[in-house]
Structures are given as structure tokens and as C-alpha cells.
Amino acid sequence: MSSAADLAMLVHARLCTVYNCPIPYFSDLEPLSELVSALLSHRTRNAASGKAFDALRARFPTWEEVMRADLSEIEAAIAGVTWPELKAPRIRTILSAIEARAGRLSLDFLAELSPEDARAWLEQFPGIGPKTSAAVLAFSSLRMRALPVDSHHHRVAQRLGLIGPRIGLGPAHVILLLQLPDTWTAQDLxxxxxxxxxxxxxxxxxxxxxxxxCALVDLCPSALKEMREP
Structure with missing residues (x-):
């Protein structure tokens, strides 16, 4: 492979054949709801975080109600996630901060910004990092260009040598995005x-x-090393 970008393109082409691209979007939540969903999903399995999100919406039909609710009630609604005692105050604090900064409790205005500016706006709030900001843009009804990197994505990229063994999840977002064509659409990413x-x-x-x-075994230094070892 002449470059990481060439490898990234080959990996994409092969895996698209295996998993049948284009992949249907799994969510059509508006961006504020997607943000709360992403915050709930930290270190939590999708089934558990999805159930907690539904329970939160059933208990509090609007995000304004969540923002004004007692922490004990929010925590009880999201009890199935990891660290509900931390996520309840974080969600309430972030909702209040968004309303104060944006003038209303909505993230729909992010559609008017570039992906870079939209992510920077979100990441100004403690508790929102690269993975969460990318998820809001990519997974919500905004359908903006962003590349979230979760632990599975990160592990595969490291084993393939797309990122170094000491590159953390945050920096990986920048490196992996730069390896992909800037002409790619939101669907491609x-x-x-x-x-x-x-x-x-x-x-x-x-x-x-x-x-x-594995369809990538001949491209993967980790796999080739393992196969050579006795």
C-alpha cells in the first residue's frame, strides 16, 4: 500500500461488498434528541441505552421538562445505563447550557454551519467530545458530513495500521477522516x-x-503477524 489513504480506500471497498453499502440510516432523531441518546450510550450497550432513552422520553415528553426535572427522577428513568448518577446531571447541565448559548432548546440551527463549525460549537460543552459531536451530525436528521469512531471502529483501524497503536479515540477522529476523500458525501462517511x-x-x-x-486478512499486519507466530 502506497499510503494510509490508499489502504483506507481499499478497506472501504472490500467491506462495502461484505456489508452491502449503502447502509440504511438507523436513526432519524432530530439533533438534540440524538445528542441525549449519544450521551446515554457512553460505555453502555446499545440495547440498554436505547431502552433508557425511551424511558426518559416516556417520563418527560419534552427536553424542557428534562431540563427542569429533579435529578433523582432523571436518574431513575435512565437507571439501565452505566453511571446514571453521572449522566443525569450531565444531561440536565448540557441542556441548560445549550438553551443559554443558543437562545432556545434546539440544535436545528447546526444545519446552517459547516461540519467543522457545528462540531466545534457542540464540543464547547464539557462532556461532549469528538465521538459525540460526530454522532450528532452523522446520525441525526441533520445528515451532515462527520465520521464517528467508536471502540470497534478504532480497534479495526489500529489492527490494520490506519492509526498507530498509541493513538487514542479522540485523535483517531481527525486522522481517519483525513484519509478519506473530501468529496465524499455524508452517506459515504x-x-x-x-x-x-x-x-x-x-x-x-x-x-x-x-x-x-476476514476479508481484510491479507491487508492486516496484526493478522499476518499472528499467523506467522507458532
Whole structure:
């Protein structure tokens, strides 16, 4: 491979064949709801965070009500997530900060900004990092150009050598996005995230990756090293 960008393109092409791109969007939440969903999902399985999100909406039909609710009530509604005692005050604080900064409790105005400016606006609030800001842009009804990187995506990228072994999740967002064409659409970037994430879930497991049935085995230094070892 002549460059990381060339490798990234080859990986994308192969995995798109395996996982059938384009990948349908899994969410059509408006951006503020997607933000809350993303905050709930930190270190929590999707099924549990999805159930907590639904419970929160059932208890509080509007985000204004969540913003004014007692923390104990929010915590009780999201009890199924990891660290509900931390996420309840964080969600309420972020909602209040958005209303104060934007003048209303909505993130729809982000559609008027560039992806870079929209992410910078979100990341000014403590508790919103690169993964969350990218998720809001990419997964919500905004459908903006952004590349979220979750733990599965990150693991596959490291094993392939797209990012170095010491590159953390935050810096990986910048590096991996720069490897992809700036002409790509939001759907292209969404596909890239989804196929790398699914590959990590289905094949490139944290423990005992299934290298024997991996479509990328000939491109993967980690797999080739493992196969050479006795």
C-alpha cells in the first residue's frame, strides 16, 4: 500500500461488498434528541441505552421538562445505563447550557454551519467530545458530513495500521477522516463508520479475532503477524 489513504480506500471497498453499502440510516432523531441518546450510550450497550432513552422520553415528553426535572427522577428513568448518577446531571447541565448559548432548546440551527463549525460549537460543552459531536451530525436528521469512531471502529483501524497503536479515540477522529476523500458525501462517511464498526463486532473481535474469515486478512499486519507466530 502506497499510503494510509490508499489502504483506507481499499478497506472501504472490500467491506462495502461484505456489508452491502449503502447502509440504511438507523436513526432519524432530530439533533438534540440524538445528542441525549449519544450521551446515554457512553460505555453502555446499545440495547440498554436505547431502552433508557425511551424511558426518559416516556417520563418527560419534552427536553424542557428534562431540563427542569429533579435529578433523582432523571436518574431513575435512565437507571439501565452505566453511571446514571453521572449522566443525569450531565444531561440536565448540557441542556441548560445549550438553551443559554443558543437562545432556545434546539440544535436545528447546526444545519446552517459547516461540519467543522457545528462540531466545534457542540464540543464547547464539557462532556461532549469528538465521538459525540460526530454522532450528532452523522446520525441525526441533520445528515451532515462527520465520521464517528467508536471502540470497534478504532480497534479495526489500529489492527490494520490506519492509526498507530498509541493513538487514542479522540485523535483517531481527525486522522481517519483525513484519509478519506473530501468529496465524499455524508452517506459515504456514514457507510465507512458503519462497516468498520460492524466488522469489529462480527469478525475483528477484541479477543480472538476471526482472522480466518476476514476479508481484510491479507491487508492486516496484526493478522499476518499472528499467523506467522507458532
Amino acid at each position: 456514514y457507510d465507512n463508520h458503519e462497516i468498520l464498526m460492524m466488522h469489529g463486532q462480527k469478525v475483528c473481535h477484541h479477543r480472538r479475532p476471526a482472522c480466518g474469515r
